[in-house]
Amino acid sequence: MHLGLTGAVAGPPGSRPGLRRARVPAGLLDPIAGDPAEDEELAGSRDEVGETRRRAARRRRLALAGLALTAVVSATMLVAMLVNWAPGEPAAREMTRAERDRLAAMRVTNYRELRAGLRVMVGDASARTDLLGWVDWARQLVYLDVTGPGAGQLRGLVQATPTVLVLRPDPAAVPAPAMPPLVPPSDGWRLPTDRRLDPVLNLVFALASDRPDPTDGLSGRWVGQEQVNGETVDVLAARLPGAGPDGRVIRPPGAGPDDGGVPGRGRPPGDEATRYWLDPAGRLHRLATSLPGIGPVQVQLNRADRPTLRPVDALGGRVGLPRALTAAERERWRGLPARLRAAGGAAITVTAPAAIGTNLRGAGWLSWTSGSVYLGVTDLDADGRRTLLRRDRTGLAQIEQDRAGDAEDSPPLPPPRAGWRTGPHRSEALAPLLDAALRVARGSGPPGGVRRIRGDKLAGSVVDVMEAGTARDRVRYWVGRDGLLRRLELPTRGGAWAQLDLTPGRVPRLTAPR
Structure with missing residues (x-):
């Protein structure tokens, strides 16, 4: 069947009849081709749009760079804060019961550990005095080297007990602290x-006791923690060591009745004026306080440095084990007077720290035959003066004279026949020592019980140190194995020990004065 379409147009040759192709603009088929009309419209503004886009791109790049830099700085600050960050210290608070118990037992802990290395700084700046050495709480002895810009006349070596301090001055010592x-x-x-160190040393001795402090009324504050020698310790603020509720310090064993210079005398400057660095075992490592008339005081203890200390002769020498005499020692003791009388006499030297400001040194001769002593005596605290001293049955007499140059202590021979005077004189401090040396050769020897204190050496010879007399009138005799007296010692009024060394043998004729 034939259909006729009105208006049909014949297509080109080879095309199907009756179909009509639509026309498509070329720009729709080319994806990169623009619309000619639009291209023509925008052709005039293309340069302006490109510039605007480039500016926008630059702004974006700058913004991104700023953000990146901010991120880097923030990250760096965060890392630094994390590296250096530490938790804040807890606020100070009242001590707990366990902390009070540790502080109350601190002095007993020191007493049981016997000894420790010691460093004390007294004062500050140009007035600072440094004390370096050891403390032996069991034997009640301190041995120190004293230096620092404020040491003054105390520069040198110091040994002290709770009752007496002796000094070996060394004005030329280097100012830097050093162990003795x-x-x-x-x-x-x-x-x-100079007794400036007395309150400081009393404080050191007060750090030990054979019984704990009462916890009743013990108050104070925990103020923080610190690292001391790699160990974490608590810092406690409380009153002075050994002080009672009224602020007075319990005196250390053996201390005399005078409490002058004792730390804490009267009310201390606040119950929390002293700080203790205390470890979990109750061991004290450091102490800081302030003493009236002294200023700031810091005490540091080295518990690993614990040598055995030897007291010097001025403090009685080494501690021995007193015991009864053996049969051989008793025989030597009984025969001592007769052997001394047979020897006739001895050359002698005397060292007597008699009292504060009176330190006597002398040399001369002793005659047991005539019962007399003749000495040249120098007071170390009175430069340029020498005293000729004579002791016999009539009493004590002296001649005061200037000491020429570096003259020896031995007096001139023959002894002067005139010019002798009697009466009060500092050399009277030697009278007990000289009397004991003369008395030992009389009769059957010194009265009273006798015991052996220890063995010792003197001038290379082995001796037995024997003590006779009462507690208030003690005399020590150093008897050689040959049965002769080599040294005689007795305590002085100043609390130290005086020594008279003897070399038995012939002595010059000691002419009696007119």
Whole structure:
């Protein structure tokens, strides 16, 4: 069947009749070709649009760079804060019961550990005094080297007990602190007139006790923690060591009745004026306080440095084990007077720290035959003066004279026949020592019980140190194995020990004065 379509147009040759192709614009078939009309419209503004786009891109790049820099700085600051960050210290608070118990037992802990290395700083700046050495709480002994810009006349070596301090001055010592020699020098010790260190040393001795402090009324504050020698310790603020509720300090064992200079005398400057660095075992590592008339005081303890200390002769020498005499020692003791009378006499030297400001040194001769002593005596605290001293049955007499140059202590021979005077004189401090040396050769020897204190050496010879007399009138006799007296010792009024060394043998004729 034939259909006729009105208006049909014959297509090109080869095309199907009756179909009509639609015309498609060329731009729709080319994806990269634009609309000619639009291209013509925008042709004039293309340069302006490109510039706008480039500016927008630059702004985006600058913004991104700023954000990146901000992120880097923030990250750096965060890392630095994390590296250096530490938790804040807890606020100070009242001590707990366990902390009070540890503080109350601190002095017993020191007493049981016996000894410790010691460093004390007294004062500050140009007035600072440094004390370096050891403390032996069991034997109640301190041995120190004293230096620092504020040391003054105390510069040198110091040994002290709770009752007496002796000094071996060394004005030329280097100002830098140094440990004293473990074996102390045997000579040159004296009682100093400067007693500034007494309150400080009393504080050191007060750090030990054979019984704990009462916890009743013990108050204070925990103020923080610190690292000391790699160990974490608590810092406690409380009153002075050993102080009772009224602020007075319990005196250390053996201390005399005078409480002058004792730390804490009267009310201390606040119950929390002292700080303790205390470890979990109750061991004290450091102490800081302030003493009236002294200023700030810091005490540091080195518990790993604990040598055995030897007291010098001025403090009585080494501690021995007193016991009864053996049969051989008893025989030597009984025969001592007769052997001394047979020897006739001895050359003698005297060292007597008699009192504060009176330190006597002398040399001369003793005659048991005539019962007399003749000495040249120098007071170390009175430069340029020498005293000729004579002791016999009539009493004590002296001649005061200037000491020429570096003259020896030995007096001139023959002894002067005139010019002798009697009466009060500082050399009277030697009378008990000289009387004991003369008395030992009389009768059957010194009265009273006798015991052996220890063995010792003197001038290379082995001796037995024997003590006779009462507690208030003690005399020590150093008897050699040959049965002769080599040294005689007795305590002085100043609390130290005086020594009279003897070399038995012939002596010059000691002419009696007119």
